[in-house]
Amino acid sequence: MSALLNFIKKDKLNWLCLLAGLSLVFAYAPYSLWWLAFIAPLALIHAIKTAQTPKQAAKSGLYFAFGWFASGISWVHVSIDQFGGLPLFFSILLMVLLCLYLAIYPALASYLTKRLSKTSTVTLWLLPSLWLFTEFLRSIVLTGFPWLSLGYSQINSPLASYAPVIGEVGITFVILSFNVALYQLIYFLRLKQTQHHKNDLIQATGVIALITSLTIAVNYPTWVKETGEELTVALIQGNIEQSIKWQPEEEWPTMLKYLDLTRVNYDADLIIWPESAVPALEPAVQEFLSTVNQSALLNKSTIITGILNYNFESKQYFNALITLGKKHSDDDLGYFYNHSNRYYKNHLLPIGEFVPFQEWLRPIAPLFNLPQSSFSRGNYVQPNLIANDLAILPLICFEIAFPSQLAANLTQETNIILTVSNDAWFGDSHGPHQHLDMARMRALEFGKPLLRSTNNGITATIDHLGNISGIIPQFEEAVLKANIKLVSGNTPYSQWPRLILWLMILIPLVLIMLFQHYFTAPKKAA
Numbered sequence: 001m002s003a004l005l006n007f008i009k010k011d012k013l014n015w016l017c018l019l020a021g022l023s024l025v026f027a028y029a030p031y032s033l034w035w036l037a038f039i040a041p042l043a044l045i046h047a048i049k050t051a052q053t054p055k056q057a058a059k060s061g062l063y064f065a066f067g068w069f070a071s072g073i074s075w076v077h078v079s080i081d082q083f084g085g086l087p088l089f090f091s092i093l094l095m096v097l098l099c100l101y102l103a104i105y106p107a108l109a110s111y112l113t114k115r116l117s118k119t120s121t122v123t124l125w126l127l128p129s130l131w132l133f134t135e136f137l138r139s140i141v142l143t144g145f146p147w148l149s150l151g152y153s154q155i156n157s158p159l160a161s162y163a164p165v166i167g168e169v170g171i172t173f174v175i176l177s178f179n180v181a182l183y184q185l186i187y188f189l190r191l192k193q194t195q196h197h198k199n200d201l202i203q204a205t206g207v208i209a210l211i212t213s214l215t216i217a218v219n220y221p222t223w224v225k226e227t228g229e230e231l232t233v234a235l236i237q238g239n240i241e242q243s244i245k246w247q248p249e250e251e252w253p254t255m256l257k258y259l260d261l262t263r264v265n266y267d268a269d270l271i272i273w274p275e276s277a278v279p280a281l282e283p284a285v286q287e288f289l290s291t292v293n294q295s296a297l298l299n300k301s302t303i304i305t306g307i308l309n310y311n312f313e314s315k316q317y318f319n320a321l322i323t324l325g326k327k328h329s330d331d332d333l334g335y336f337y338n339h340s341n342r343y344y345k346n347h348l349l350p351i352g353e354f355v356p357f358q359e360w361l362r363p364i365a366p367l368f369n370l371p372q373s374s375f376s377r378g379n380y381v382q383p384n385l386i387a388n389d390l391a392i393l394p395l396i397c398f399e400i401a402f403p404s405q406l407a408a409n410l411t412q413e414t415n416i417i418l419t420v421s422n423d424a425w426f427g428d429s430h431g432p433h434q435h436l437d438m439a440r441m442r443a444l445e446f447g448k449p450l451l452r453s454t455n456n457g458i459t460a461t462i463d464h465l466g467n468i469s470g471i472i473p474q475f476e477e478a479v480l481k482a483n484i485k486l487v488s489g490n491t492p493y494s495q496w497p498r499l500i501l502w503l504m505i506l507i508p509l510v511l512i513m514l515f516q517h518y519f520t521a522p523k524k525a526a
Contacts, residue, residue, distance in 0.1 A: 013043075013046070013047050013050070013060065014047065014059060014060050014063040015063070016043045016047075017043045017044050017047050017060050017061075017063040017064040017067070018063040018064065018066065018067040019043075019067065020040040020041070020042070020043035020044065020064060020067065021040070021044075021063070021064040021065060021066065021067025021068035021069075021070075021071075022067035022068070022070065022071045023036060023040050023067075023071075024036060024037065024040045024067075024068045024071070024072060024153075025068075025071035025072045025074075025430070027040070027153035028072065028148065028152060028153050028430070028433075028434050028437065029430065029433035029434050029436065029437045030430055030433040031430075032153075032156050034153050034154050034155075034156055034157040034159075035157070036153070037150055037153045037154065037175050038175065038178055038179060038182065041064075041150075041175075041176065041179045042179055042182065042183050042186075043064065044060060044061060044064040044106075044110065045124055045127070045179055045180060045183045046183065047060030047061075047064075047110075048060065048061070048110050048113055048114055048123070048124065048127065049123060049124060049183070049187075051114055053114070054111045054112075054114040054115040055111070056114075057110040057111055057113065057114035058107045058108070058110050058111035058114075059107070060110060061103075061106045061107035061108070061109060061110030061111065062100075062103050062104070062106075062107040064103075064106060064110075065102065065103035065104075065105070065106035065107060066099050066100060066103040068103075068106070068148070069098075069099040069102045069103060069148065070095075070096075070099045072147075072148040072434075073098075073099070073102075073147060073148060073431075074095070074429070074430075075426045075427075075429035075430055075431030075432075075434075076095060076098065076426075076431070077091060077092070077095045078425070078426050078427045078429050078431070079425040079426055080094060080095065082242075082427065102138065102145065105134040105135065105137060105138040106131065106134065108134045108137075109127065109130045109131040109133070109134040110127075112126070112130045112134075113126045113127045113130055116130075116513070117516070118516045124180040124183065124184065125177075125180060125203075125508070125512055126508075126509065126512055127176055127180060128172075128173045128176035128177045128180065128504075128508065129173070129504065129505045129506075129508040129509045129512075130509070131172070131173075131176055132169055132172065132173055132501065132504055132505050133505050135149060135169070135172065136501065136505070139401075139402070142350065143347065143348070143350060144347075144402070146401050146402065147401060147434070147438075148434070149168060149169070149172055150171070150172040150175050150176070151163075151167075151168035151169060151170070151171035151172040151175065151441070152168060152434070152437055152438055152441055153175075154171050154175070155437050155440050155441050155444070155466060158215050159171050159174060159175070159215060160444060160466065161215060161218045161219045162174060162214075162215070162218055163441060163444040163445045163466070163493065164218075164223050164444060164445060164446075164447055164491035164492065164493055164494075165218055165491070165492050165493060166492075166493060166500050166504065167403060167445050167493040167497055167500060167501075168403070168441050168445065169403075169500075169501050169504070170493075170500065170504060173504050174211055177207055177211065178207070178208065178211055180204075180207070181203070181204040181205075181207040181208045181211075182204070182208070184200045184201070184203060184204035185201065185204040185205065185208070187200065188200050188201040188204065223447050223489055223490065223491040223492070224447035224448075224464055224487040224488060224489035224490065224491065225487060225488055225489055226485050226486070226487050227485075227486045227487060227488050229485075229486040230483045230484060230485055230486065231269040231270060231388075231390065231483070231484050231486070232267065232268045232269050232270070232481070232482070232483055232484075233268055233269065233270045233271070233272065233451060233461065233480075233481070233482055233483075233484055234262070234265035234268035234270070234271045234272070234479055234480070234481050235271075235272045235451060235452075235453045235459050235461070235472070235479065235480040235482075236258055236261050236262060236265075236271065236272065236273050236274070236277070236453070236479055237274070237453070237454060237455070237456065237457060237459045237472045237476065237477065237478050237479070237480070238254065238257055238258055238261070238273075238274070238277060238455060238456075238477060239455065239456045239457075239475060239476060239477040239478075240254055240257075240279075240424070240455055240456070241424065241456075242422075242424035242425060245276075245279055245422075245424070245455075246279055250279065251279050251280050254277075254278075254279050255278055255279075255280075255285070255288055257477075258273050258277055258278075258305075259292060259295075261477075261479055262292075262303065263295070264479075265479055265481065266295075266296070266299035266301050267299075267301075268301060268481065269301065269302070269388050269390075270301070270302055270304070270387055270388060270390065270392075271296075271301055271302065271303045271304070272303075272304050272305075272418065272420065272451055272453040273303065273304070273305035273306060273420075273453065274306055274420045274421065274422060274453045274454050274455045274459075275306035275319070275396055275397055275420040275421050275422045275453075275454075275455065276306045276307065276308060276319070276422060276455075277305050277306050277307070277455070278305055278306070278307040278308075280307075280308070281307075281308050281309065281310045282307050282308065282309040282310070282320070282322070282337065283309070283310060283312070283337065285307075286337060289322075289324060289335060289337075290335070292324050292325075293324040293325060293334045293335040294334075295325075296324050296325025296326065296334065297325050297326060297331075297332065297334050299325075300326060300388075301325050301326065301388070302323055302324070302325040302326050302327070302387035302388045303323070303324040303325050304321055304322070304323050304324075304385060304387060304392070304394075304418065304420075305321070305322060305324065306319075306320070306321055306396070306420050306422075307320055307321075307322055308320065309322075309342075309344075314376075316376035317374055317375050317376060318344040318345070318375060318376055318378060319344070319345040319348075319375050319396055320342055320343065320344050320345070320378075321342060321343040321385065321394050321396065321418075321420065322335065322339075322341070322342045323335065323341045323342070323385055323386070323387050325387075325388075326387070326388050327341055327386045327387065327388075328386065328388075328389055329388065329389055340383070341385060341386055342385070343378065343382055343385055343394040343396075344376075344377075344378025344379070344382070345375070345377070345378055345396040345397075345399065346377050346378045346379065346380050346382075346399065346405065347377075347398060347399045347402055347405060348375055348377060348398075349397070349398045380405065380408060381408050381409055382409060384409070384411060384413065384414055385418070390415045390416060391411065391413040391414050391415050391416075392414070392415065392416050392417075392418050393406065393409050393410060393411075393414045393416070393417050393418065393448075394418045394419075394420075395417070395418070395419045396419070396420055396421070397419070397420070397421040397422065399419070400419045400421075400435070400438050400439050400442055401438055403442060403445060403446075403493075403497050404497050404498055406442060406446060407446075407494060407495075407497045407498075410446065410494060414448065415448075415449075415486055416448060416449050416450070416451060416484065416486075417442060417443065417446065417448045417449070417450040417451070418450070418451045418453070419439055419442075419450065419451070419452050419453075420452075420453045420454070421435065421452070421453075421454045421455075422454065422455040422456075423435060423454055423455070423456065423457070423458075424455050424456045428474065428475070432454070432457060432458050432474060433458065435458075436452065436458045436460060436468075439452050439460070439462060440462055440466040440467075440468065441466065443462045443463070443464060443465075443466045444464075444465060444466030445491065445493050445494065445497075446491060446493070446494040447464050447487060447489065447490065447491040447494060448464055448487065449461070449462065449463055449464050449484050449485065449486070449487065450462040451484070456474060456475055457472060457473055457474030457475060457476065458471065458472070458473065458474055459471070459472040459478075459480050460472070460480070461480065461482045461484060463485065464485075464487045469482060469484075470482040
């Protein structure tokens with residue numbers, strides 16, 4: 001016991017980093033204490049500042065990030081525990097390994113911040129850009145898992161006004177820059193006020209003043225405008241339990257439930273069923289789909305539903321969205337099998353939708369053999385769905401976390417963003433609430449109304465400012481009927497998301513490195 005206490009005492013700063021990381025979960029939905037994001041990283045910043053070596057800084061980053069992810073994505077354990085078929089010990093071990101993997105990226109940012117610094121004055125100012133760089137890596141390596149980025153915590157804060165200009169990644173940069181400035185301000189007040197520390201004070205107050213001024217300024221431009229046009233939508237939340245969703249005897253009861261809830265809402269221009277609402281392969285339910293298609297045509301409406309398709313020629317499975325009913329106002333044919341007015345999911349979820357190294361992993365446990373875990377990818381860029389003359393940009397579940405994919409599929413004709421999901425895998429956890437806030441951030445970044453249709457919640461309609469205009473709580477069978485206001489115009493971020501990201505990474509790094517070189521280079525004698 002004494003050895004453990006000595007270890008904790010010796011490593012107390014890293015344990016403080018761990019606790020600070022654990023606390024960050026409360027900055028996100030459903031707690032939404034957004035101001036915590038301006039306090040919690042201070043522990044890590046202090047650890048980087050006082051670290052003797054880059055390795056020590058990396059270790060502190062690992063502690064901080066492990067706590068951040070352990071609490072923030074603990075909802076993943078719900079699906080592993082309830083549907084993975086693993087003993088509790090191994091399910092917890094898998095979660096620990098996942099959190100350790102994700103923690104590598106902030107640890108790398110901490111290491112590089114210390115490693116690239118040559119003067120104490122600018123050490124910490126490297127962190128925001130290097131953090132964005134490692135977050136970019138986290139979003140692409142092994143297909144990417146960019147969940148819980150710091151910027152998402154600010155959807156309800158004054159910093160949300162930055163989203164249409166520099167996106168969620170830019171908000172992350174602003175948060176970390178503010179943290180560095182606040183730390184330097186505190187550091188100055190605690191130490192003897194030498195000229196060196198006065199320079200830190202000038203930098204800190206300048207950055208805080210700049211952030212405050214820009215936060216006010218970015219509230220004024222109006223990037224998109226309402227056109228005056230409206231459409232009526234009906235989002236169907238069937239609330240089908242995940243444990244019975246794929247049982248053969250539940251196939252027809254499920255489909256008939258969605259059809260019954262739809263029949264009384266045919267006055268809507270657009271009706272949305274969630275991800276895999278039809279729990280069968282598309283070729284096997286042609287009779288049902290034809291019936292629904294004819295019903296929608298007769299009522300001059302369009303239904304978009306999630307379904308799984310199997311291509312017999314290529315022998316591939318796809319997680320799909322298809323349209324039933326009117327494509328255009330003069331359409332009298334609507335749906336037919338393999339028509340082009342469909343979307344195939346591109347960004348597949350590891351384990352859930354495809355299994356990397358499946359030859360080794362599938363025999364280990366049921367977790368690696370979940371139903372529908374052998375999907376093929378759709379194209380990265382696909383045409384918008386056309387429904388009742390509307391152009392709809394679709395994303396399925398996890399894809400809402402990737403703004404560059406959304407931007408690649410955005411056109412001048414796009415009217416609405418649609419995301420469908422089945423968050424029943426995660427039970428009554430904070431995961432679905434975080435997922436909803438990510439959708440809100442995308443709506444604000446891209447200046448488009450967004451529809452979010454889910455199996456068991458949280459179904460919502462979101463306006464182009466990221467505000468929730470209608471919602472169905474979790475675990476309720478219900479229909480969300482709403483009028484959606486259409487808009488015109490584009491936000492800066494929607495046009496250049498990757499360019500904005502790389503400018504925020506490269507410009508500060510180059511300026512800081514030049515600044516370091518100027519102040520550390522040997523001065524020539526006069």
